[in-house]
Amino acid sequence: MDPAIVADDLSKCFFLRHNRAGELKVRFLGLFEKQRREQIEQFWALRGVSTTIGHGEAVGVIGRNGSGKSTFLKLVAGLHRPTSGRLLVSRGARIGTMIELGVGFHGELSGRENVFLNASIHGLGRVEIEALYPAVVSYSGLEHFMDVPLKNYSSGMHMRLGFAIAANLDPDILLLDEIFAVGDADFQQQSVRTLTEFRARGKTILFVSHSPESVRAICQRVLVLEHGRLMYDGGVGEGLDFYARLASGYQQSGMSSEKLSV
Amino acid sequence: MTGGRWEPLLDAALAAACYLLAYRIRFAGPLFGDFLPYAITALPYVVVSQMAALAACGVYGRTTGIVRLRRLGVGTAAGTAAAAAVVWLAHGPTGVSRAAFSADFLLFAMTTIGWRTARVLGRTRASDGPDDPAMVDRASERQTLGATLGSLVQYRELVRNLVLKDLKLKYRGSVLGFVWSLVNPLVMIGVYTLAFTYILRNSIEGFVFFLMLGTLAWSFFASSATMSTGAIVDGGSLMKSVTFPRAILPIATVLFNLTQYLLTVLVFLPVMLVIYRVPLAPEMLLYPVFLLMQVLFTIGVALMLAASTAFFRDVRHLLEIALAILFWLTPILYPIAQVDERLRTVILLSPLSPFIVAYQQIFFYGQWPQLSLWVVGMTYAAGAFVVGAWLFLSLEDRLVEQL
Numbered sequence: 292m293d294p295a296i297v298a299d300d301l302s303k304c305f306f307l308r309h310n311r312a313g314e315l316k317v318r319f320l321g322l323f324e325k326q327r328r329e330q331i332e333q334f335w336a337l338r339g340v341s342t343t344i345g346h347g348e349a350v351g352v353i354g355r356n357g358s359g360k361s362t363f364l365k366l367v368a369g370l371h372r373p374t375s376g377r378l379l380v381s382r383g384a385r386i387g388t389m390i391e392l393g394v395g396f397h398g399e400l401s402g403r404e405n406v407f408l409n410a411s412i413h414g415l416g417r418v419e420i421e422a423l424y425p426a427v428v429s430y431s432g433l434e435h436f437m438d439v440p441l442k443n444y445s446s447g448m449h450m451r452l453g454f455a456i457a458a459n460l461d462p463d464i465l466l467l468d469e470i471f472a473v474g475d476a477d478f479q480q481q482s483v484r485t486l487t488e489f490r491a492r493g494k495t496i497l498f499v500s501h502s503p504e505s506v507r508a509i510c511q512r513v514l515v516l517e518h519g520r521l522m523y524d525g526g527v528g529e530g531l532d533f534y535a536r537l538a539s540g541y542q543q544s545g546m547s548s549e550k551l552s553v
Numbered sequence: 554m555t556g557g558r559w560e561p562l563l564d565a566a567l568a569a570a571c572y573l574l575a576y577r578i579r580f581a582g583p584l585f586g587d588f589l590p591y592a593i594t595a596l597p598y599v600v601v602s603q604m605a606a607l608a609a610c611g612v613y614g615r616t617t618g619i620v621r622l623r624r625l626g627v628g629t630a631a632g633t634a635a636a637a638a639v640v641w642l643a644h645g646p647t648g649v650s651r652a653a654f655s656a657d658f659l660l661f662a663m664t665t666i667g668w669r670t671a672r673v674l675g676r677t678r679a680s681d682g683p684d685d686p687a688m689v690d691r692a693s694e695r696q697t698l699g700a701t702l703g704s705l706v707q708y709r710e711l712v713r714n715l716v717l718k719d720l721k722l723k724y725r726g727s728v729l730g731f732v733w734s735l736v737n738p739l740v741m742i743g744v745y746t747l748a749f750t751y752i753l754r755n756s757i758e759g760f761v762f763f764l765m766l767g768t769l770a771w772s773f774f775a776s777s778a779t780m781s782t783g784a785i786v787d788g789g790s791l792m793k794s795v796t797f798p799r800a801i802l803p804i805a806t807v808l809f810n811l812t813q814y815l816l817t818v819l820v821f822l823p824v825m826l827v828i829y830r831v832p833l834a835p836e837m838l839l840y841p842v843f844l845l846m847q848v849l850f851t852i853g854v855a856l857m858l859a860a861s862t863a864f865f866r867d868v869r870h871l872l873e874i875a876l877a878i879l880f881w882l883t884p885i886l887y888p889i890a891q892v893d894e895r896l897r898t899v900i901l902l903s904p905l906s907p908f909i910v911a912y913q914q915i916f917f918y919g920q921w922p923q924l925s926l927w928v929v930g931m932t933y934a935a936g937a938f939v940v941g942a943w944l945f946l947s948l949e950d951r952l953v954e955q956l
Contacts (some may be wrong), residue, residue: 297688305954369691369796372950379688390794399722408718411711412795420710 295384295464295495296344296367301376302519303337303362336362338519339376346381347493349486351506351527353534354516360499363516364390364466367497380464384495387413387462389454389470398442402433402452405441409456423459431455451478458485465489468499483508503531561604561613567664568603568632569596575657578925579650579898591644598643599636603661606632617673618947625666633658652898659902660929663936670943674698696798696946704798711797715805716812731816738817741768757888759829759917765821766912767885773814774851774905775876777807781855782862782869785952792953799949800942803859807852822916834919840912843922846934847908853937854904856945863955864948883909901925904933 308331337359344350352360365371366378368388380386395412396405406427410420428434431451436444444452454470470482486509489496500506506513506527513530515523515537523533576592577585607613610628612621637654675698705712724730745764749755757763784803785792792799826833862868882903884892889910892900900906907930911922 294688366691369694370793370953372694373692376692378691380691382687382689386796388794388796395791395795397718397722399725400718404718404721408711408714411708411714412791412797414704414707414711414797416710417713 293346293381294343294379295346295348295381296497297377297379298340298342298363299377299379301337301340301363301366301378302335302374303359303366303371304374305334305336307332307334335519337366337516340516340519340521341376342514342521342524344495344497346495347490348512349490349496349498349510351510351513351530352497352499352516353501353506353513353530355538358516359519360516361390361468362519364388364468364497364499367464368466384463385461387457387460387465389457390466390468396441396449396453399440401440402437402444405452406437406456409453410460413460415460427452427455427459430459447475447478454478454482458482458489462494464495464497466497469501479505506531561608563668564607564612564665565600565604567668568600568661571660571664572596572599572636572657574660574928575653576650578656578901578929579653595640595644598639599657602635602639603629603632606635607665621669622666625669626662629658629662629665633661652895656898656902660932663932667932667936667939670939674939674943674946696800696949698942698946701798701800701942701946705801705804708797708801712801712805712808715801716809719805719809720812734813734817735820738765738769738821741765759831762825762829762831763888763913763917764886765825766916767883767909769814769817769821770847770909770912771880771883771885771905773810774847774854775880777810777851777855778858778872778876779869780806780810781858782872784855784859785863786859786866786956792956799952800856800945803855803945804852806859807848807855811848826916831916832919834915836915836919836921839915839922843908843911843915843926843930846930847905849934849938850904850908850930853934853939853941856941857937860945860948860952863952879903879905882906884913885909888913902929904937907933 340359340363352363354360362371366373367380368386368390369380370390395409397408400408403424406424407417407420410423410427411417415423428437431454433448433452433455436448441449441452450470457465465486467486483505486496486498490509490511496509498506498509510527512525513523513527513534514521515530515534517537522537523530573592573596576588580588607625607628610624610631612624612628616624633654636657637649637651641649724733727733729736742761742765745761749760749764781803784806785799788802825831858868858872882900883905884900889897889900889906901910907926911926911930914920914922914926
């Protein structure tokens with residue numbers, strides 16, 4: 292199987308800046324008082340992750356908050372640069388991302404205008420978007436809301452529209468981050484069906500989720516991350532058990548799961 | 554990056570060319586002939602002191618990036634100061650034209666920084682030696698100038714949609730819509746007419762036309778610059794979740810302002826030409842040429858501002874001050890001919906002057922724009938664009954993490 296994504300000793304370090312020196316004020320005060328000076332804390336979101344994901348694989352990425360799941364997705368998408376190591380992604384692959392809810396949407400614009408804006412962010416031309424538009428609308432089931440400004444949409448409708456666009460862009464690699472957090476059962480079923488179809492058509496899927504059912508429904512393989520390290524890489528059932536043990540182990544030892552989103 | 558032996562030679566040639574050009578700009582017309590012998594005798598001193606300063610500042614050492622840029626800036630400034638001092642010693646204080654030397658400094662700094670930046674931009678590859686042609690390494694991937702320019706074509710629909718979005722959002726919900734864009738200049742015309750006929754009496758005929766040419770072009774630049782400081786910083790959610798060439802955001806901002814400017818010009822220019830009975834002249838065909846230069850210059854500035862605001866939020870406030878000063882350093886409310894002759898060169902070298910003075914010469918005086926406007930305008934446009942593109946592309950990777 293051809294690899295679609297190869298991570299080789301991949302690490303990513305974020306610099307958390309306290310007292311941003313981006314402001315002249317901080318620089319100036321820092322001359323007099325030491326604790327006012329900019330403090331930079333290193334945060335290793337990923338440490339030495341190595342894995343190979345083949346074309347057509349559907350891989351679930353699970354782990355607690357702050358374990359590096361989203362960072363991994365963002366590195367694959369090219370939103371952040373790796374600090375060290377290598378991350379190879381197949382050249383010319385169209386990458387579809389559903390990383391944040393309703394991204395690139397503008398509340399004052401209508402649903403239709405948002406579809407055009409959003410699809411063009413992914414580099415599509417007008418003719419392509421016009422050809423795509425009916426499919427997006429019928430998939431989202433929002434026919435009656437396309438002329439309504441997006442600010443009047445519910446968060447579930449946002450999600451539907453966003454997913455409808457991402458699914459119809461026909462990407463080769465689909466990166467999904469917690470997409471089922473909102474949306475009703477209907478929508479969840481529909482998306483799971485779409486993702487299974489995607490997999491059948493040989494597309495690669497990276498799927499971040501906290502829901503074991505969705506992971507079981509979509510993925511054939513699971514990566515478990517913990518503090519930026521890859522702890523498990525293998526079958527779904529075993530991986531979910533491993534993660535459950537990991538999570539309960541922390542609960543027993545009294546460690547709360549810290550919330551860190553970078 | 555170590556330079557070849559031709560690097561200092563090119564700089565020396567540029568030093569000589571810039572100095573002569575600076576003289577040409579300072580002493581226009583027949584005066585130039587009178588002063589040329591002085592310029593020629595001083596030329597060796599100037600070139601030698603500028604080259605010595607560049608070498609002393611370590612421009613030819615093994616540096617790249619911001620450090621080299623800073624050394625070039627310091628080197629050219631020190632070199633020009635040294636040259637002025639040497640000429641002073643050789644010819645006495647009267648031989649030193651401050652205006653010519655400031656022009657020389659600006660041109661020399663722009664050209665030396667410009668060609669180096671252009672070379673770096675041209676050499677940057679999309680990926681540094683991939684061992685597998687079928688894969689891209691995210692760690693060494695770079696946006697190149699060529700790729701960015703190419704992506705402007707690929708993403709033209711995005712550029713169009715961004716511009717349209719801003720236009721729609723601006724006028725949506727207001728009863729008069731686009732008419733509001735015309736109200737502002739209309740009021741300006743009224744106020745200017747009152748002010749300059751009754752209060753600040755001015756004998757120049759059709760002076761309001763003159764004012765509008767400058768004011769409209771200035772506000773195109775000023776609002777592009779102001780809006781571009783938010784192009785990256787306010788595009789947060791978009792930047793955090795979709796990959797696309799980030800340079801599109803500030804460029805779309807400039808194009809949005811350009812659209813507005815052009816729509817206003819389209820309405821006002823014909824009306825003004827009729828009211829003030831300006832005869833049509835073939836020189837007016839040069840308007841798009843200078844406008845293109847101004848757009849390139851503005852895009853360069855917008856790229857610099859958009860990227861640097863992500864790192865220093867104070868840029869916004871500094872820009873406000875800079876624009877207030879720059880407005881008065883640009884011949885908008887006064888004709889450049891009214892300026893004291895010694896200051897004229899300085900005013901002519903202020904960043905927006907070459908474009909605005911050219912519009913005034915083309916439309917108001919019906920003249921072919923003088924040579925210095927071409928030289929300074931092209932230098933500024935190319936210099937700002939190249940340096941802006943380089944700065945933006947080299948910071949592009951780190952922008953997301955600064956939001």
